[in-house]
Amino acid sequence: MDDVTDPQEKIKLINKNLFEVLNPEIVEDVVVKQNRPLVIYWGTATTGRPHCGYFVPVLKLGDFLRAGCRVKILLADIHGFLDNLKAPIELVKFRAEYYKFVITALLQAVNVPIDRLEFVLGSAYQLTPAYTMDLFRLSSVVTEHDAKKAGAEVVKQVDNAPLSGLIYPLMQALDEQHLGVDAQFGGVDQRKIFALAKEVLPRVGFGERAHLMNPMVPGLHGGKMSASDPDSKIDLLDPPDAVRRKIRKALAVPMQVEGNGLLSFVEYVLLPAGVLRYGEQRFVVNRRDGEPLAYTEIEQMREDYAADVVRASRRFPPVCSQPAQKPHVRGLRPSSQH
Known part of the structure; x- marks a missing residue:
């Protein structure tokens, strides 16, 4: 399929089949007024093996690429470790390589251009002094209640939860700044984290981003598709x-x-x-x-x-x-x- 060139058609393709868009005016400003590629990131924690449900975000990434967007895929190895030790730190590098291989193959399978696609390993920048200082700054303006609420649909919920579950949503918000994007893409289960990012990034001098949400893929049993089942x-x-x-x-x-x-x-x-x-x-x-x-x-x-x-x-x-x-x-x- 050929790339779309008309700005309004680009926006239509970007919004196609999305469940919800926060700050759509940012998309409109970049694509129409600035007339430049929209820079989007999609993050995936490198935990279990990708399943057929990954076709949903991958096909949407294909829409973004055909709309002329630049797409960054964050292989969130640190996030996987923070989420109640879903991914032991000793395995995350291997799993990140596997995810990169699988996602590239899926994109190639649906015949989308990948020249504007970039993979970024979370630990490549999330362990730097600049990122750490920004994380400290962000943690000073976010309450424990708001951080826990933001991660409720994403971070594994257990009794007497570790502090890592509170850091997780703050890092996901901060990634928007350090990846230099205009928008973040994810499932609607990420909405509370997206809302947190929209609210708190300006408190530390960073701009708001647009947030593009896919519907969630139900499991074969009618509930949520889960790696644990x-x-x-x-x-x-x-x-x-x-x-x-x-x-x-x-x-x-x-x-x-x-x-x-x-x-x-x-x-x-x-x-x-x-x-x-x-x-x-x-x-x-x-x-x-x-x-x-x-x-x-x-x-x-x-x-x-x-x-x-x-x-x-x-x-x-x-x-x-x-x-x-x-x-x-x-x-x-x-x-x-x-």
Whole structure:
């Protein structure tokens, strides 16, 4: 797909399928008035192995790149360590290399330009004296209550929590300044951290940024897709037998749309990832007793599912086992040794 050149079309592509945008006027000012590339960062803590849910932010990064944005991907190794020791510090470097490999491969799989893409390792700048001093300054203007509230949806919540969980959201806010970006991109679960950044960065003399939020990807059981529940997600390295087993166990009550794990997976992962096979958003259901049903919008599929035109027993083909993606997934397999 070619890059978009018209400023208004760029903004439309940047905002496409987002759940919410904070400070959209910043995007408008950079793209239209300043007529320069919007600089965006997306951070991912290098903890567990990326799963098929990563197609959602990766496909959105593709939109940003096609809109002419400069994209920085923060491999947040320090954040992973701070989040209740999810990633032992001895492993974070290896995991960061693995994440870089996987995300690059996913972007290449959806045919997006990556010449304006930059990977940044968190520990490369978060351990410098300048960053540490700014973190001290920020901690002097943020209360314990506000820091805990900001991280409630992101940082693992435990009784008698360590102080690291309070540092986590402050660092995520501060990263906007030290990465030199106009906007931060993330899931809607990051909203409280984004709101904190918007409020507190000006208190220490730094500017506000725009915040672009994707919807969250529900798990196959209808709840949140979680690394701690292997059956709630499809790992990029899962073999076909494991994929089939997880699909069979997914929550999919016939004619019931709400809380349907499979329909949610189609909406947020399979339908957008149709670009891998068709060059556009598309999902096809093959039927034994009729012509295949092709969907380009989830609304029509929801109506058909509720009317029993299509049902889970006819098996939705999972994204990671589609022929167009098998070579891609096999290509990632050697990195699993990390």
